Amino acid sequence: MATSSSSSSAKKVAKLAQRGKGKKVRFQGGTLFPAVVVGVLVVGLLVIVYARQSRPDPGSFPPQVGDHWHAAFGIYACDTWLPKIVGAQEETVVDSQGNESLVNDLYAATGVHSHDDGVIHYHPFSTRSVGKRARLGVYLDVYGIELSEDRLALPEEQGGDVFDVDDYRCNGEEVDIKVVAWDNFADTGAGKNFITDLKDVPLTRDGMVFVIAVVPPGTDVDMPPWAIDLPTLGAVDGGNVPVPSTVPGDTTATPDTTDTTAPVTTGG
Template sequence: MGKASSSKKVARLAQKGKGRKVRFQGGTLFPALVVGLAVAGTALIIYSRESIPNLNTPPTVEDHWHASYGFYACDEWLPDLAGNKEEQSTDGQLVNNEFRRTGIHSHEDGVIHWHPFSSESTGRNAKLGVFLDVYGIKFGNDKLEMPADQGSAVYEEGTTKCTDKDGKSVDGELVVYAFNAYDTPTDFTTYITNFTDVRLKQDGMAFAIVFAPAGENPGLPPSAASLPELGAADGGTTGQTSTTIAGATTVPGATTIAGASTVPGVTTVPSTATSSTVVDTSEPTTTAG
Protein backbone atom coordinates (compact mmCIF):
# COMPACT_ATOMS: atom_id res chain seq x y z
CA MET A 1 0.00 0.00 0.00
CA GLY A 2 2.88 2.34 0.82
CA LYS A 3 4.35 2.10 -2.64
CA ALA A 4 0.99 2.62 -4.32
CA SER A 5 0.30 5.68 -2.19
CA SER A 6 3.65 7.22 -3.04
CA SER A 7 3.07 6.65 -6.73
CA LYS A 8 -0.29 8.39 -6.53
CA LYS A 9 1.27 11.40 -4.79
CA VAL A 10 3.89 11.74 -7.47
CA ALA A 11 1.23 11.53 -10.16
CA ARG A 12 -0.90 14.20 -8.44
CA LEU A 13 2.08 16.54 -8.08
CA ALA A 14 3.00 16.06 -11.70
CA GLN A 15 -0.58 16.80 -12.74
CA LYS A 16 -0.65 19.99 -10.67
CA GLY A 17 2.65 21.13 -12.13
CA LYS A 18 1.48 20.98 -15.74
CA GLY A 19 1.55 24.36 -17.46
CA ARG A 20 3.47 26.08 -14.68
CA LYS A 21 6.56 28.09 -15.55
CA VAL A 22 9.83 27.63 -13.74
CA ARG A 23 11.08 30.99 -12.52
CA PHE A 24 14.46 32.03 -11.24
CA GLN A 25 14.43 33.67 -7.87
CA GLY A 26 14.25 37.39 -8.53
CA GLY A 27 12.66 36.96 -11.99
CA THR A 28 14.02 36.17 -15.48
CA LEU A 29 15.58 39.54 -16.32
CA PHE A 30 19.06 38.81 -14.96
CA PRO A 31 19.49 35.40 -16.68
CA ALA A 32 18.27 36.93 -19.93
CA LEU A 33 20.85 39.71 -19.66
CA VAL A 34 23.63 37.18 -19.03
CA VAL A 35 22.66 35.15 -22.09
CA GLY A 36 22.37 38.29 -24.23
CA LEU A 37 25.80 39.54 -23.19
CA ALA A 38 27.36 36.14 -23.90
CA VAL A 39 25.86 36.06 -27.41
CA ALA A 40 26.94 39.65 -28.13
CA GLY A 41 30.47 38.97 -26.88
CA THR A 42 30.83 35.91 -29.09
CA ALA A 43 29.58 37.85 -32.12
CA LEU A 44 32.08 40.67 -31.49
CA ILE A 45 34.98 38.22 -31.23
CA ILE A 46 34.03 36.56 -34.52
CA TYR A 47 33.60 39.94 -36.24
CA SER A 48 36.95 41.26 -35.02
CA ARG A 49 38.80 38.17 -36.20
CA GLU A 50 37.26 38.38 -39.65
CA SER A 51 37.42 42.14 -40.21
CA ILE A 52 40.73 43.18 -38.65
CA PRO A 53 43.75 42.08 -40.70
CA ASN A 54 46.82 40.58 -39.05
CA LEU A 55 49.01 43.63 -38.45
CA ASN A 56 52.11 41.43 -38.52
CA THR A 57 51.29 40.10 -41.98
CA PRO A 58 52.70 42.06 -44.93
CA PRO A 59 52.04 44.07 -46.93
CA THR A 60 51.70 46.90 -44.43
CA VAL A 61 51.16 50.61 -45.00
CA GLU A 62 54.95 50.93 -44.94
CA ASP A 63 55.42 48.57 -47.90
CA HIS A 64 55.59 49.39 -51.60
CA TRP A 65 55.22 46.18 -53.59
CA HIS A 66 54.90 45.47 -57.29
CA ALA A 67 53.33 42.55 -59.11
CA SER A 68 53.06 41.83 -62.81
CA TYR A 69 49.58 41.18 -64.20
CA GLY A 70 48.01 40.45 -67.55
CA PHE A 71 44.63 39.57 -69.08
CA TYR A 72 44.74 36.77 -71.64
CA ALA A 73 41.72 36.12 -73.89
CA CYS A 74 41.58 32.98 -76.06
CA ASP A 75 44.94 33.34 -77.82
CA GLU A 76 46.39 36.77 -77.02
CA TRP A 77 47.31 39.15 -74.23
CA LEU A 78 44.97 42.12 -73.92
CA PRO A 79 46.24 45.72 -73.59
CA ASP A 80 47.24 46.90 -70.12
CA LEU A 81 44.54 48.64 -68.11
CA ALA A 82 44.21 52.32 -68.97
CA GLY A 83 44.57 55.08 -66.39
CA ASN A 84 46.34 55.39 -63.06
CA LYS A 85 43.21 56.48 -61.15
CA GLU A 86 45.05 59.38 -59.53
CA GLU A 87 42.70 62.05 -60.90
CA GLN A 88 41.73 64.71 -58.37
CA SER A 89 38.72 66.97 -57.97
CA THR A 90 38.98 70.76 -57.87
CA ASP A 91 39.37 70.62 -54.08
CA GLY A 92 42.31 68.22 -54.33
CA GLN A 93 40.47 65.01 -53.42
CA LEU A 94 41.03 61.74 -55.28
CA VAL A 95 38.06 61.08 -57.56
CA ASN A 96 38.29 57.28 -57.53
CA ASN A 97 36.80 56.15 -54.23
CA GLU A 98 38.41 52.70 -54.33
CA PHE A 99 41.89 54.09 -54.96
CA ARG A 100 41.42 56.69 -52.22
CA ARG A 101 40.38 53.92 -49.83
CA THR A 102 43.07 51.35 -50.67
CA GLY A 103 45.99 53.02 -52.49
CA ILE A 104 46.25 50.21 -55.06
CA HIS A 105 46.47 50.95 -58.80
CA SER A 106 48.57 50.66 -61.97
CA HIS A 107 50.45 53.06 -64.25
CA GLU A 108 49.36 51.62 -67.61
CA ASP A 109 52.46 49.42 -67.41
CA GLY A 110 51.05 45.95 -66.68
CA VAL A 111 52.12 46.28 -63.03
CA ILE A 112 50.04 46.34 -59.86
CA HIS A 113 51.49 49.05 -57.62
CA TRP A 114 50.67 47.98 -54.07
CA HIS A 115 51.31 50.76 -51.55
CA PRO A 116 48.41 50.51 -49.07
CA PHE A 117 46.75 53.63 -47.71
CA SER A 118 44.89 51.73 -44.98
CA SER A 119 44.10 48.31 -43.53
CA GLU A 120 41.64 47.84 -46.40
CA SER A 121 44.57 46.54 -48.48
CA THR A 122 47.09 45.25 -45.93
CA GLY A 123 47.75 41.77 -44.55
CA ARG A 124 45.04 39.25 -45.39
CA ASN A 125 43.11 41.99 -47.20
CA ALA A 126 45.76 42.17 -49.93
CA LYS A 127 43.69 40.41 -52.58
CA LEU A 128 43.38 40.56 -56.35
CA GLY A 129 39.82 41.85 -56.00
CA VAL A 130 41.08 45.05 -54.33
CA PHE A 131 43.01 45.95 -57.49
CA LEU A 132 40.17 44.97 -59.83
CA ASP A 133 37.66 47.07 -57.87
CA VAL A 134 39.76 50.20 -58.45
CA TYR A 135 39.22 49.71 -62.19
CA GLY A 136 35.59 48.65 -61.95
CA ILE A 137 36.24 45.14 -63.25
CA LYS A 138 33.67 42.49 -62.32
CA PHE A 139 35.16 39.02 -61.92
CA GLY A 140 32.90 36.15 -60.91
CA ASN A 141 33.47 32.41 -61.04
CA ASP A 142 32.18 32.16 -64.61
CA LYS A 143 32.20 35.72 -65.96
CA LEU A 144 34.74 38.52 -66.46
CA GLU A 145 33.35 41.97 -67.34
CA MET A 146 35.42 44.99 -68.31
CA PRO A 147 33.98 48.49 -67.71
CA ALA A 148 33.35 50.96 -70.53
CA ASP A 149 36.67 52.78 -70.07
CA GLN A 150 38.50 49.45 -70.49
CA GLY A 151 36.72 48.32 -73.65
CA SER A 152 33.49 46.76 -72.25
CA ALA A 153 34.55 43.23 -73.22
CA VAL A 154 32.72 40.32 -71.57
CA TYR A 155 34.09 36.79 -71.27
CA GLU A 156 31.58 34.26 -69.99
CA GLU A 157 31.86 30.52 -69.66
CA GLY A 158 29.28 28.70 -71.75
CA THR A 159 28.67 31.78 -73.91
CA THR A 160 31.95 33.25 -75.18
CA LYS A 161 33.78 31.03 -77.66
CA CYS A 162 37.48 30.63 -78.45
CA THR A 163 39.23 28.89 -81.32
CA ASP A 164 41.41 25.98 -80.24
CA LYS A 165 44.66 24.78 -81.84
CA ASP A 166 42.70 22.69 -84.34
CA GLY A 167 40.66 25.66 -85.50
CA LYS A 168 37.49 24.53 -83.76
CA SER A 169 35.16 26.86 -81.86
CA VAL A 170 35.19 25.81 -78.20
CA ASP A 171 34.10 27.14 -74.83
CA GLY A 172 36.58 29.14 -72.82
CA GLU A 173 37.25 28.76 -69.11
CA LEU A 174 38.29 31.34 -66.53
CA VAL A 175 41.46 30.64 -64.58
CA VAL A 176 43.96 32.68 -62.57
CA TYR A 177 47.59 31.60 -62.50
CA ALA A 178 49.42 33.14 -59.53
CA PHE A 179 53.19 32.96 -60.01
CA ASN A 180 55.24 33.22 -56.82
CA ALA A 181 58.01 35.09 -58.64
CA TYR A 182 58.03 37.23 -61.78
CA ASP A 183 60.98 35.28 -63.23
CA THR A 184 59.94 31.70 -62.42
CA PRO A 185 57.26 30.43 -64.84
CA THR A 186 57.19 26.93 -63.34
CA ASP A 187 56.28 27.95 -59.78
CA PHE A 188 52.60 28.87 -59.74
CA THR A 189 49.22 28.10 -58.23
CA THR A 190 46.14 27.60 -60.39
CA TYR A 191 42.87 29.11 -59.11
CA ILE A 192 39.56 28.01 -60.61
CA THR A 193 37.09 29.84 -58.35
CA ASN A 194 36.79 32.81 -55.95
CA PHE A 195 39.27 34.75 -58.06
CA THR A 196 38.89 38.05 -56.25
CA ASP A 197 40.11 36.37 -53.04
CA VAL A 198 43.47 35.36 -54.54
CA ARG A 199 46.05 36.90 -52.22
CA LEU A 200 49.14 38.97 -52.91
CA LYS A 201 51.52 37.30 -50.46
CA GLN A 202 54.88 38.80 -51.38
CA ASP A 203 56.61 41.38 -53.51
CA GLY A 204 57.46 40.41 -57.08
CA MET A 205 54.57 38.05 -57.83
CA ALA A 206 52.80 37.77 -61.20
CA PHE A 207 49.17 37.09 -62.07
CA ALA A 208 47.78 35.78 -65.37
CA ILE A 209 44.00 36.27 -65.60
CA VAL A 210 43.01 33.87 -68.35
CA PHE A 211 39.94 33.08 -70.44
CA ALA A 212 40.95 30.30 -72.82
CA PRO A 213 40.22 26.70 -73.83
CA ALA A 214 40.49 24.29 -70.91
CA GLY A 215 44.02 23.58 -69.76
CA GLU A 216 45.73 26.42 -71.61
CA ASN A 217 48.39 28.28 -69.62
CA PRO A 218 49.96 31.23 -71.49
CA GLY A 219 52.70 31.63 -68.88
CA LEU A 220 53.96 34.82 -67.28
CA PRO A 221 52.38 38.16 -68.31
CA PRO A 222 54.43 40.29 -70.75
CA SER A 223 55.30 42.87 -68.07
CA ALA A 224 57.00 40.25 -65.89
CA ALA A 225 60.25 40.48 -67.85
CA SER A 226 60.60 44.17 -66.95
CA LEU A 227 59.10 44.14 -63.46
CA PRO A 228 62.27 45.22 -61.54
CA GLU A 229 62.79 48.23 -63.82
CA LEU A 230 59.11 49.19 -63.80
CA GLY A 231 59.00 48.94 -60.01
CA ALA A 232 62.12 51.04 -59.57
CA ALA A 233 60.69 53.75 -61.84
CA ASP A 234 57.78 54.11 -59.41
CA GLY A 235 60.04 54.77 -56.45
CA GLY A 236 59.74 51.29 -54.96
CA THR A 237 61.82 48.18 -55.26
CA THR A 238 60.86 44.83 -56.65
CA GLY A 239 62.82 41.78 -55.74
CA GLN A 240 62.62 38.88 -53.39
CA THR A 241 65.52 38.43 -51.03
CA SER A 242 67.85 35.45 -51.33
CA THR A 243 69.87 33.69 -48.65
CA THR A 244 72.94 31.86 -49.91
CA ILE A 245 74.84 29.01 -48.28
CA ALA A 246 78.24 28.00 -49.63
CA GLY A 247 78.05 25.57 -52.53
CA ALA A 248 74.39 26.22 -53.24
CA THR A 249 72.50 27.88 -56.09
CA THR A 250 69.92 30.52 -55.24
CA VAL A 251 66.75 31.81 -56.84
CA PRO A 252 64.64 34.84 -55.81
CA GLY A 253 62.91 34.48 -52.46
CA ALA A 254 64.46 31.11 -51.65
CA THR A 255 66.78 29.88 -48.94
CA THR A 256 69.10 27.20 -50.30
CA ILE A 257 71.03 24.43 -48.62
CA ALA A 258 73.92 22.57 -50.19
CA GLY A 259 72.66 19.62 -52.19
CA ALA A 260 69.10 20.86 -52.25
CA SER A 261 66.86 22.11 -55.07
CA THR A 262 64.81 25.26 -54.55
CA VAL A 263 61.85 27.21 -55.82
CA PRO A 264 60.96 30.77 -54.74
CA GLY A 265 59.79 31.02 -51.15
CA VAL A 266 60.37 27.30 -50.50
CA THR A 267 63.30 25.57 -48.84
CA THR A 268 63.94 21.95 -49.81
CA VAL A 269 66.60 19.72 -48.32
CA PRO A 270 68.17 16.45 -49.50
CA SER A 271 66.10 13.28 -49.59
CA THR A 272 66.83 12.44 -45.94
CA ALA A 273 64.21 14.98 -44.90
CA THR A 274 60.45 14.52 -44.93
CA SER A 275 57.96 16.93 -46.44
CA SER A 276 54.33 17.78 -45.80
CA THR A 277 51.61 19.67 -47.59
CA VAL A 278 49.36 22.15 -45.80
CA VAL A 279 46.01 23.07 -47.33
CA ASP A 280 44.59 26.49 -46.40
CA THR A 281 40.83 26.07 -46.63
CA SER A 282 40.31 29.85 -46.56
CA GLU A 283 41.94 30.21 -49.97
CA PRO A 284 40.11 30.06 -53.31
CA THR A 285 39.80 26.67 -54.99
CA THR A 286 43.02 25.58 -56.65
CA THR A 287 44.30 22.78 -58.81
CA ALA A 288 47.80 21.38 -58.90
CA GLY A 289 50.24 23.56 -60.84
Protein backbone atom coordinates in the same frame (compact mmCIF):
# COMPACT_ATOMS: atom_id res chain seq x y z
CA MET B 1 -13.44 -10.78 3.09
CA ALA B 2 -12.77 -9.28 -0.33
CA THR B 3 -13.89 -5.87 0.85
CA SER B 4 -11.49 -5.94 3.82
CA SER B 5 -8.52 -6.91 1.61
CA SER B 6 -9.26 -4.10 -0.86
CA SER B 7 -9.50 -1.56 1.94
CA SER B 8 -6.15 -2.67 3.37
CA SER B 9 -4.41 -2.28 -0.02
CA ALA B 10 -5.81 1.21 -0.45
CA LYS B 11 -4.45 2.23 2.95
CA LYS B 12 -0.94 0.97 2.02
CA VAL B 13 -0.95 2.96 -1.23
CA ALA B 14 -2.02 6.10 0.64
CA LYS B 15 0.80 5.67 3.18
CA LEU B 16 3.41 5.25 0.42
CA ALA B 17 2.14 8.35 -1.38
CA GLN B 18 2.34 10.34 1.86
CA ARG B 19 5.95 9.27 2.40
CA GLY B 20 6.94 10.39 -1.11
CA LYS B 21 5.73 13.94 -0.65
CA GLY B 22 8.50 16.56 -0.53
CA LYS B 23 11.28 14.18 -1.61
CA LYS B 24 13.64 15.43 -4.38
CA VAL B 25 14.46 13.36 -7.43
CA ARG B 26 18.16 12.54 -7.54
CA PHE B 27 20.28 11.58 -10.54
CA GLN B 28 21.76 8.14 -10.42
CA GLY B 29 25.12 8.47 -8.78
CA GLY B 30 24.20 11.59 -6.80
CA THR B 31 25.27 15.08 -7.94
CA LEU B 32 28.47 13.97 -9.73
CA PHE B 33 26.97 13.59 -13.22
CA PRO B 34 25.33 17.04 -13.50
CA ALA B 35 28.47 18.64 -12.04
CA VAL B 36 30.61 17.01 -14.75
CA VAL B 37 28.23 18.23 -17.47
CA VAL B 38 28.36 21.79 -16.16
CA GLY B 39 32.16 21.63 -15.93
CA VAL B 40 32.51 20.45 -19.53
CA LEU B 41 30.23 23.25 -20.75
CA VAL B 42 32.20 25.89 -18.85
CA VAL B 43 35.57 24.63 -20.14
CA GLY B 44 34.23 24.50 -23.70
CA LEU B 45 32.98 28.07 -23.45
CA LEU B 46 36.34 29.28 -22.12
CA VAL B 47 38.20 27.54 -24.97
CA ILE B 48 35.96 29.22 -27.56
CA VAL B 49 36.45 32.65 -25.98
CA TYR B 50 40.23 32.17 -25.79
CA ALA B 51 40.46 30.98 -29.40
CA ARG B 52 38.56 34.01 -30.66
CA GLN B 53 40.61 36.46 -28.63
CA SER B 54 43.95 34.90 -29.57
CA ARG B 55 43.17 34.57 -33.29
CA PRO B 56 45.43 36.92 -35.33
CA ASP B 57 43.81 39.96 -36.88
CA PRO B 58 43.61 39.44 -40.68
CA GLY B 59 45.06 42.92 -41.04
CA SER B 60 48.17 42.12 -39.00
CA PHE B 61 49.96 40.33 -41.83
CA PRO B 62 51.97 42.01 -44.61
CA PRO B 63 51.61 44.14 -46.62
CA GLN B 64 51.06 47.06 -44.27
CA VAL B 65 50.43 50.77 -44.70
CA GLY B 66 53.64 52.27 -46.08
CA ASP B 67 54.77 49.15 -47.96
CA HIS B 68 55.36 49.36 -51.71
CA TRP B 69 54.68 46.02 -53.38
CA HIS B 70 54.42 45.30 -57.07
CA ALA B 71 52.98 42.44 -59.10
CA ALA B 72 52.92 41.90 -62.85
CA PHE B 73 49.39 41.61 -64.21
CA GLY B 74 47.88 40.63 -67.54
CA ILE B 75 44.70 39.36 -69.16
CA TYR B 76 45.02 36.53 -71.68
CA ALA B 77 42.15 35.50 -73.98
CA CYS B 78 42.52 32.43 -76.22
CA ASP B 79 46.01 33.18 -77.58
CA THR B 80 46.25 36.96 -77.20
CA TRP B 81 47.32 39.36 -74.47
CA LEU B 82 44.80 42.13 -74.00
CA PRO B 83 46.09 45.72 -73.74
CA LYS B 84 47.47 46.70 -70.35
CA ILE B 85 45.13 48.37 -67.88
CA VAL B 86 45.32 52.14 -68.31
CA GLY B 87 44.89 55.05 -65.92
CA ALA B 88 46.80 55.77 -62.72
CA GLN B 89 43.60 56.90 -60.94
CA GLU B 90 45.51 59.85 -59.48
CA GLU B 91 43.15 62.52 -60.82
CA THR B 92 42.02 64.96 -58.15
CA VAL B 93 39.19 67.44 -57.67
CA VAL B 94 39.03 70.60 -55.57
CA ASP B 95 35.83 71.36 -53.68
CA SER B 96 34.34 74.77 -52.92
CA GLN B 97 36.38 74.98 -49.72
CA GLY B 98 39.63 74.47 -51.60
CA ASN B 99 40.12 70.91 -50.37
CA GLU B 100 41.71 68.55 -52.88
CA SER B 101 40.72 64.88 -53.02
CA LEU B 102 41.12 61.92 -55.34
CA VAL B 103 38.31 61.31 -57.83
CA ASN B 104 38.48 57.52 -57.50
CA ASP B 105 37.22 56.75 -53.99
CA LEU B 106 38.41 53.14 -54.10
CA TYR B 107 41.95 54.19 -54.97
CA ALA B 108 41.82 56.81 -52.23
CA ALA B 109 40.78 54.14 -49.72
CA THR B 110 43.18 51.40 -50.78
CA GLY B 111 46.22 52.91 -52.50
CA VAL B 112 46.17 50.20 -55.17
CA HIS B 113 46.50 51.16 -58.84
CA SER B 114 48.65 50.92 -61.98
CA HIS B 115 50.76 53.17 -64.20
CA ASP B 116 49.77 51.90 -67.67
CA ASP B 117 52.61 49.41 -67.28
CA GLY B 118 50.98 46.02 -66.66
CA VAL B 119 51.91 46.23 -62.97
CA ILE B 120 49.76 46.28 -59.84
CA HIS B 121 51.26 48.98 -57.64
CA TYR B 122 50.18 47.88 -54.18
CA HIS B 123 50.97 50.49 -51.53
CA PRO B 124 48.16 50.49 -48.95
CA PHE B 125 46.80 53.85 -47.83
CA SER B 126 44.71 52.31 -45.03
CA THR B 127 43.94 49.07 -43.21
CA ARG B 128 41.27 48.36 -45.81
CA SER B 129 43.88 46.79 -48.09
CA VAL B 130 46.49 45.38 -45.69
CA GLY B 131 47.33 41.87 -44.51
CA LYS B 132 45.03 39.11 -45.65
CA ARG B 133 42.75 41.75 -47.14
CA ALA B 134 45.36 42.14 -49.88
CA ARG B 135 43.70 40.34 -52.76
CA LEU B 136 43.48 40.59 -56.53
CA GLY B 137 39.93 41.89 -56.23
CA VAL B 138 41.13 45.09 -54.53
CA TYR B 139 42.93 46.05 -57.73
CA LEU B 140 40.10 44.93 -60.01
CA ASP B 141 37.53 46.96 -58.08
CA VAL B 142 39.58 50.14 -58.43
CA TYR B 143 39.31 49.76 -62.22
CA GLY B 144 35.73 48.53 -62.33
CA ILE B 145 36.66 45.11 -63.71
CA GLU B 146 34.07 42.39 -63.10
CA LEU B 147 35.41 38.88 -62.51
CA SER B 148 33.80 35.56 -61.61
CA GLU B 149 34.11 31.93 -62.64
CA ASP B 150 31.58 32.60 -65.42
CA ARG B 151 32.26 36.13 -66.58
CA LEU B 152 34.99 38.70 -67.14
CA ALA B 153 33.85 42.20 -68.09
CA LEU B 154 36.07 45.22 -68.66
CA PRO B 155 34.68 48.77 -68.49
CA GLU B 156 34.65 50.93 -71.62
CA GLU B 157 37.81 52.80 -70.63
CA GLN B 158 39.63 49.44 -70.58
CA GLY B 159 38.33 48.32 -73.97
CA GLY B 160 34.89 47.11 -72.94
CA ASP B 161 35.54 43.44 -73.72
CA VAL B 162 33.13 40.94 -72.16
CA PHE B 163 33.86 37.23 -71.86
CA ASP B 164 31.04 34.92 -70.82
CA VAL B 165 31.70 31.18 -70.60
CA ASP B 166 28.21 30.43 -71.92
CA ASP B 167 28.78 32.00 -75.31
CA TYR B 168 32.46 32.92 -75.74
CA ARG B 169 34.60 30.46 -77.70
CA CYS B 170 38.27 30.09 -78.58
CA ASN B 171 38.37 28.73 -82.14
CA GLY B 172 35.09 26.95 -81.48
CA GLU B 173 36.16 25.51 -78.11
CA GLU B 174 34.38 26.23 -74.84
CA VAL B 175 36.35 28.25 -72.32
CA ASP B 176 37.05 28.49 -68.62
CA ILE B 177 37.94 31.64 -66.72
CA LYS B 178 40.73 31.21 -64.19
CA VAL B 179 43.49 33.10 -62.43
CA VAL B 180 47.06 31.87 -62.63
CA ALA B 181 49.47 33.16 -59.98
CA TRP B 182 53.22 32.89 -59.46
CA ASP B 183 54.97 33.74 -56.21
CA ASN B 184 57.78 35.53 -58.02
CA PHE B 185 58.33 36.98 -61.49
CA ALA B 186 61.45 34.80 -61.85
CA ASP B 187 59.61 31.52 -61.17
CA THR B 188 60.02 28.96 -63.94
CA GLY B 189 57.09 26.71 -63.05
CA ALA B 190 53.57 26.66 -64.42
CA GLY B 191 52.07 28.77 -61.64
CA LYS B 192 49.06 27.98 -59.49
CA ASN B 193 45.63 27.81 -61.13
CA PHE B 194 42.69 29.28 -59.19
CA ILE B 195 39.25 28.19 -60.40
CA THR B 196 36.90 29.60 -57.74
CA ASP B 197 36.59 32.85 -55.78
CA LEU B 198 38.85 34.48 -58.35
CA LYS B 199 38.75 37.96 -56.83
CA ASP B 200 39.93 36.50 -53.52
CA VAL B 201 43.26 35.24 -54.85
CA PRO B 202 45.70 36.58 -52.22
CA LEU B 203 48.64 38.91 -52.69
CA THR B 204 51.09 37.44 -50.20
CA ARG B 205 54.46 38.91 -51.17
CA ASP B 206 56.21 41.47 -53.31
CA GLY B 207 57.14 40.46 -56.87
CA MET B 208 54.20 38.17 -57.68
CA VAL B 209 52.56 37.66 -61.08
CA PHE B 210 48.83 37.34 -61.84
CA VAL B 211 47.10 36.41 -65.08
CA ILE B 212 43.37 36.30 -65.73
CA ALA B 213 42.98 33.69 -68.45
CA VAL B 214 40.01 32.98 -70.72
CA VAL B 215 41.07 29.73 -72.36
CA PRO B 216 39.86 26.20 -73.18
CA PRO B 217 39.97 23.80 -70.19
CA GLY B 218 43.44 22.46 -69.44
CA THR B 219 45.30 25.20 -71.31
CA ASP B 220 48.68 26.16 -69.83
CA VAL B 221 49.23 29.89 -69.46
CA ASP B 222 52.55 31.71 -69.32
CA MET B 223 53.46 34.91 -67.50
CA PRO B 224 52.92 38.19 -69.34
CA PRO B 225 55.99 39.00 -71.46
CA TRP B 226 56.62 42.15 -69.41
CA ALA B 227 56.77 40.27 -66.09
CA ILE B 228 60.54 39.85 -66.35
CA ASP B 229 60.88 43.65 -66.26
CA LEU B 230 59.01 43.95 -62.96
CA PRO B 231 61.97 45.35 -60.96
CA THR B 232 62.33 48.23 -63.41
CA LEU B 233 58.60 48.82 -63.81
CA GLY B 234 58.03 48.81 -60.07
CA ALA B 235 60.63 51.51 -59.53
CA VAL B 236 58.39 54.15 -61.14
CA ASP B 237 56.92 55.08 -57.74
CA GLY B 238 59.92 54.34 -55.58
CA GLY B 239 59.20 50.70 -54.81
CA ASN B 240 61.87 48.03 -54.94
CA VAL B 241 60.96 44.57 -56.18
CA PRO B 242 63.20 41.93 -54.57
CA VAL B 243 65.27 40.12 -57.18
CA PRO B 244 65.76 36.40 -56.39
CA SER B 245 69.19 34.80 -56.39
CA THR B 246 68.33 32.91 -59.58
CA VAL B 247 67.14 34.06 -62.97
CA PRO B 248 64.57 32.51 -65.31
CA GLY B 249 65.94 29.24 -66.62
CA ASP B 250 67.69 28.40 -63.33
CA THR B 251 65.66 25.89 -61.30
CA THR B 252 67.76 25.94 -58.11
CA ALA B 253 65.89 28.69 -56.28
CA THR B 254 64.68 27.83 -52.79
CA PRO B 255 60.87 27.84 -52.74
CA ASP B 256 59.02 30.21 -50.44
CA THR B 257 56.92 28.24 -47.95
CA THR B 258 54.76 31.07 -46.63
CA ASP B 259 51.40 29.59 -45.67
CA THR B 260 48.27 31.37 -46.90
CA THR B 261 44.59 30.61 -47.11
CA ALA B 262 43.58 30.69 -50.76
CA PRO B 263 40.68 29.88 -53.05
CA VAL B 264 40.39 26.44 -54.64
CA THR B 265 43.20 25.59 -57.02
CA THR B 266 43.94 22.90 -59.54
CA GLY B 267 47.20 21.21 -60.32
CA GLY B 268 50.03 23.27 -61.63
